[in-house]
Structure formats: structure tokens, C-alpha cells
Amino acid sequence: MAVSERMSRAGAVATSEPFDLVVRGERVLVGGEIVPATVAVRGGVIVSVTTDSGTDAVLASVSESAATRTIVLADDEVLIPGLVDTHVHVNEPGRTEWEGFASATRAAAAGGVTTIVDMPLNSIPPTTTVDALAVKRAAAEGAVFVDVGFWGGVVPGNLGDLAPLVEAGVFGFKCFLVHSGVDEFPPVTVDELEAAMRVLVDADDSLLIVHAEDAALIDGAPHPHSTSYADFLASRPRAAEGAAIAAVIERAGRTGVRAHILHLSDADALDRIAAAKRHGVRLTVETCPHYLTLCAEDVPAGATAYKCCPPIREAGNRDALWRGLASGTIDFVVSDHSPAPASMKFAGDGDFAEAWGGIASVQLGLPLVWTEARRRGVALARVVEWMSQAPARRVGLDSKGAIAPGRAADLVVFAPDERFTVDAEALEHRHPITPYDGRELTGVVRTTLLAGEPVDRSVPRGRLLRRGVER
Template sequence: MGLSERMPQAAAPAASGPHDLVVAGERVLVDGEFIPAEVAVHGGVIARVAPLGTGLPAVRSVRLADDEVLIPGLVDTHVHVNEPGRTEWEGFATATRAAAAGGVTTIIDMPLNSIPPTTSAEALRVKRRAAEGAVFVDVGFWGGVVPDNRAELGPLVDEGVFGFKCFLVDSGVPEFPAVSVGELEAAMRVLVATDSLLIVHAEDAGVIEAAPHPHSRAYADFLASRPPAAELTAIGAVIAAAERTGARAHILHLSAADALEPIAAARREGVRLSAETCPHYLTLTAEEIAPGATAFKCCPPIRGAVNRDGLWAGLESGTIDFVVSDHSPAPASLKLAGHGDFAEAWGGIASLQLGLPVVWTEARRRGIPLARVVEWMSAAPARRVGLGGKGAIATGFAADLAVVAPDATFTVDAAALEHRHPITPYEGRVLAGVVRATYLAGTPVDPTNPRGRLLRRAQSEGGASDEA
């Protein structure tokens, strides 16, 4: 299909003279299709998308190689940066370098495991000061809901958080305690007035407390300690509270395919509910996890192959809205604690740099096109959290772009990854999809020059603005 001129999605700066950059190639992702096109950038924004051969004038021109495609930069709304307070676990510099290396141009940072957690406006200011001048991609922030901070929710909204996270089970860190179902609903009643999104770690504390928790190197024992019933019970509580309050709710890191039907049913009834899953749930399986392989530990857990297939079906049906990393690294002293005892080791998977190739490798095995994967990992998360002007190659959108060779392969070497600690369950895997360049606001990301911006949710428009 050819390309006609695109109508502006937002005001694009007028170019006087040549554009700052033109990227041209046979396969550019526009409106869900890979087509021959030229993409002109002016002032960090896409100024024009034209048919290949138009010859748009530019200060700098880039021609894609025959094996390359151009896609919008990915948007990862589930990243644990951990700075300040636990910067030795990750940090803004290392996390955002990893993001850029993986074609991710925007992340939203979780309110834990930093110290202080982002549960007050002052704590958010502390976190922003830690991030200033240290980020290589654009960064927004989630606020947190804990039992004693309801009075802080309004000020955090005013400060531009993209929504709020809470846990219905122990978070693993004492400074971010879980909320009860009643406290969850009370927070929803506050947040509905500002249309803020409440994102929930949905595992039920009672179900998990009743499960066995042996010290064991056997993955099956750990899996039994986080049964699907924990997710089903908690998700049911979130649905009921969202139905009663009218609030916007979102289920984080869905791992239990059994929960897909209640989620779909709630949405059919008009509940304002969305859900995400993660690369590890879509690609890894319980059956392949060796004894003591705690690099695979996360909560909720990686489940069996049949469950994995169910999650893919949920994505394809639209019940699961998008895919994000839940990037949650930790030092080897924590991640490998207990000499392979799953009860002792810290849970969390570091995959920010690998998300696209991990998901794409499995998707193409299933016959799912790359355009759909990019929708799940860029446009859909951007829409849900109100990141206006991101997630598409279209006039007026941010010139956040990634050049990818989808058929090129590489072998994962944890030591070569950009995140702080060289631990990943994908070590040694052969993946398809090599990210060859990442552009932020029309300029190639330079791993020595942190040019990322700190973002605020723009309340009046539901979009995002750069921090002044």
C-alpha cells in the first residue's frame, strides 16, 4: 500500500529550510503497516511522513539498510529504577542506558524500591533530583498508595505522577506496605475525581499466607507458594472496587491465564479495567526452570507452558492490553541468596534491554507480525497512561524512534547488557531482533550524554509535558 500525507496528530513545528533529520527506508511502521516512507524531524518532533522517494530536504539524512525497519520507540510503564536509596540495585543512569539499548525511549519509574518511596510529594521531589541530568531516555513517575498516605494523593497528582501503585500482598520492602481491600477502595474514591489510574499488584495476601512456603531448590515448590488463586482472588477484589467507585484500574504483571475471563467479563460490564503482562510470562515456562535457578524467580511466578499459551491468546483477543518489562534487578547477593533456595532469593527479572527481542522471537514463532508486537509495547502502554504524542510514527508525535533488524539474531550475554548487575534468565538464549539505533527527540542516544527529559502527566490534556 502506498502512503498519502498524514494529517497532523498535534501541532508540529514548521520547518524553515531543511529538516533536522530525515530517515528513509522501505519498511517504516505507519498506521500499523510497514511501508516505504520518509520521516522528517524538526525540533524533536515528526514534522512530516511522506512516500519514499519524495526527497525531503534535511541537515542529516539516514537511509535504512535492507534488513532494517523503523518503529516508534518503545514505552515501558513498569520499571524499578530503585534510586535513591537502593541505587546499588540499579539507578537512573544504568536503567535508562539499558532502555535505550533495547529501543525503549520512555519509561515510567515505580514508586518502590527507592528510599524514600514515592508516596509523598516531597519524596517525588527527592526522586526527581536524583534523576536530573542522569537519564538517557524520557522518564515519568508513578506515585504510591500505602495505608497512611491518602492525604498525599492529591499533591502527587498535582506534581504530575502518571497514576498510583499499590500492593494487596507484602511488597518485600518494609517502607512500602500493602493495603487492605478497604484501603484500596478508599484510594479509588479519592483518585476517581482526578481520573488517575490505580495500578495494582494483584495477589491476595490470605491465599498466599495459606500456601506452603518451604525452603527448597525445587521450582515447583516455589510455584506452589504463589498459586493462581491468589491472582484470581485479588483481581476479583480490584474489579469489585472499580465497579463500585467508577475508578480507572489496571492489573500489573498478569501471570495467571485463569484470570482472563473475569477481566474480560468486567470490561464487558463497563468496568474501567486494563491489564498487562511481561516478556518472561510470555516466553519462559515452569517446566524449563532448573533446580536452584533463582534468576527465574519473580512474583507472581512464571507458570507452565499451557498457561503461557493462554496469555498469548489473551493478548491476541485484546483482554491483555500491553506488554511491559517489570524490570526489577538486584545484586547477586540478593538475587542468588540461599545458594539456590527459592524462598531466600530476591524475586525480580531484569529485562529492560531485552524485552523487544524476547517477545518478538516468540511472537514470530507463533506467526504474529512485528507490527502487532510494537503496538503492544509502544502505542498501547502510551495510550493507557496518557503519554500523548508518543508511541507512533505520525506527524506531531515525538521523534522517538528505533532502528531494528528483525531477522538478525544474537546470543544473550548478561555481562554485555547495560543494566547494573549481569544476571538474567535469558543468558545464552538466541534471540531475533537487533536494535541498531535509538533516537530520542530526533537525536541518536549517546550513552555518554544523558539527554532524557523528566515528564509530568498534563492534567488538563491527559498527556505528558516536559518538566520545567
């Protein structure tokens, strides 16, 4: 059943200033609980949230102001805040044939994501200078269907560019401790990592986010040309992830920087991460839908759609990552949306050593994680916390991530019990490639609202965000 809508004109009830939108229903996610509520919106901002034991009662609480538009949730729908995905590779400009701002943000909106933060690679130029940021913002201007922020990058030799990028509004800085896959974004050494940390502590306490795999251990692993997923998995050993995470923890503890571990795949690192947090290291950690829903044992030979770095590991590792989320050792879940053309994703005709590593999932993240979460007895409210509130909080997007007065009216009407089968050809990102093609999932995004207005796939209304300047 689709969302039912009722239009009413301001003036039917005496009011000095009508609401632009009222959403009411029996299931609204407010303060971590799903309750009957009415949400009133004006100027793109939630101005009131009223909860009660029934929709008639809660509607009465805002009846003194007319609403230009009212959405009444169907019985099988839940209103949740828009998701915040802080790990998206848009690739424009320079590699727009891989993905672009229009296609990536359409896919995001279709998946209930209302804010993304774009990675500083694989665009050309990479976002490692203020001038490069300006080029990227110009490419995105007028082309985005959700709100978009930007990460800067740390590469060898650009320490002097970091503070100006902070001033220009980036949300933090990404670096690699291993080859990034593109030559124009080279990795840093651990000493260069620490030097950047010291700059960022003094540059408005900016955030450093790290692709943590140890270059020497990766280089020393076998890298055969093979269609066997087991061979590829051996080329990215757990020890490489663990050693790099240990180095980040050590240098973050020494400098006091705010640090973040990207796309954790190795559950063996969880004890070390938990200990670092207990000892006051300012550390957060993310994982991704593919590590939570897929496992190495199920990857077919030559199925390079599954290739990503760090790799998808075994089923037992997947279970341990879920325990890490439940305990709070892992802070949130984001997509690491990283698409590429078929010529790259299937390069080598199934040879994992040749194919590009990256999984495009920004549109599917919510149903993927929710399908697995409900199987494990995890509540929808917890999933939304991991995919909306927690990432928003970590990057300082204070207006995002919750249905509460004063927050952005970025809202999603979600049908948590409806099932569908993934059709790669129907996805909005540029190339119809996904390891989830044909997979049955539970949970359908029926409507995505950005600043209180439904996202129209032909009208890009998203804004370009700067850290500390949301409105």
C-alpha cells in the same frame, strides 16, 4: 549491515527552515502497516510522514526542505516508534546499588525503549509523598538517557498525599494487596484500596495500578526452603492472583476508577477480566516478557534468576496468555524490570524462598517478545502496538507510541531478522544477571533516537516527564 547515514548541509535546496533529520526507507511502521516512507523531523518532533511506493518518490516529497542529517534504512531494517515501558524499578535513591537511573536508562535505550515510568518502590524514600517525589526527581535530574516519568504510591495512611502527587505530575499510583518485599512500602487492604480509588476518581481521574495477589491465600500456602521451582510455584498459587483480581474488578466497578492489573501471570483470570471489560469496568491489564517466553517446566533446580512474583507458570498458561493478547483481553506488554545484586538474587544458594524475586529485562523485552511472536505467526506491528502505542495511550503520553506528524521523534532502527545470543555481561543494567543468558534471540536494535537524536551512552539527554506536560 549497519544503518547507512548521509550527511547534507542545509542550503543545498532553497528552504526557509531545514529539517533536523530525515529518515527514509522501504520499511517504516506507519498506521499499523510497514510501508515505504520518509519521516521528517524538526525540533525533536515528527513534522511529516510521507508514504509511497518507493523511497525515491517519498524522498522527493520532502525535497523542498534540506535536511541537516539523513538516515537511509538498510534493506534488513525497519523503523518503529520507541517503546514505552511503564513498569520499571529504578530503585534510586536509597537502593542505587540494585539499579540507578543512569544504568537503567542506558539499558532501556539499548533495547529500543525511549520512555520509562519508574515505580514508587524500591527507592528510599518510596514515592508516596510530594517531598519524596522531589527527592527522586533530584536523583534522576541530568542522569537519564531516555525520558522518565514517575508513579506515585498508595500505602496505608497516605490518602491525603494522593491529590498533591497528582498535581505534582505523577502518572498514577501503585499499590500492593500482598507484601511488597520491602517494609517501607506496605500493602493495603481491599477497603483501603477502595478508599484510594474514590480519591483518585476525583483527583484528575488518576490511574490506580495494582499488584494483585491475595495476602491471605499467599500466607496460607506452603513456603518451604527449597531449590525446587515447583515448591516455589506452589507458594504463589493461581487462586491468590484470581481472588485479588476479582477484588480489584469489584471495587473498580463500584467506584468508577481507572484501574490496571500489573504483570498478569495467571491465565485463568482472563475470562473474569474480559467480562469486566464488557460490563464497562475501566480496566486494563499488562503482562511481561518472562510470562510470554519462559515456562515453569524449563526452570532448573536452584535457578533463582527465574524467580519473580507472580511466578512464571506452565507452558499451557503461557499459550493462554498469548491468546489473551491476541483477543485484546491483555492490553500491553512491559518489562517489570526489577534487578538486584547477586548477593540477593542468589541468596540461599539456590533456595527460592531466600532469593529476591525480580527479573531484569528492560534491554531484552523487544527481541524476547518478537522472537516468540514470530514463532507464533504474530506480526511485528502487533508487537510494537503492545509495547509502545498501548502503554503510552494508557498513561496519557499522547506524543509517544507512533510514527505520525506531531508525535515525538522517538524512533528505533530495528533489524527483525538478525539473530544474537544474550550475554549477561554485555547488558547495560547494573548487575549481569538474567535468566536469558545464553539464549538465542531474533531482532536487534541498531539505533535508538530520542527526540530525533541518536542516544549517546555518555550524554544523558532524557527529560523528566509530568503527566499532562510532555513538551
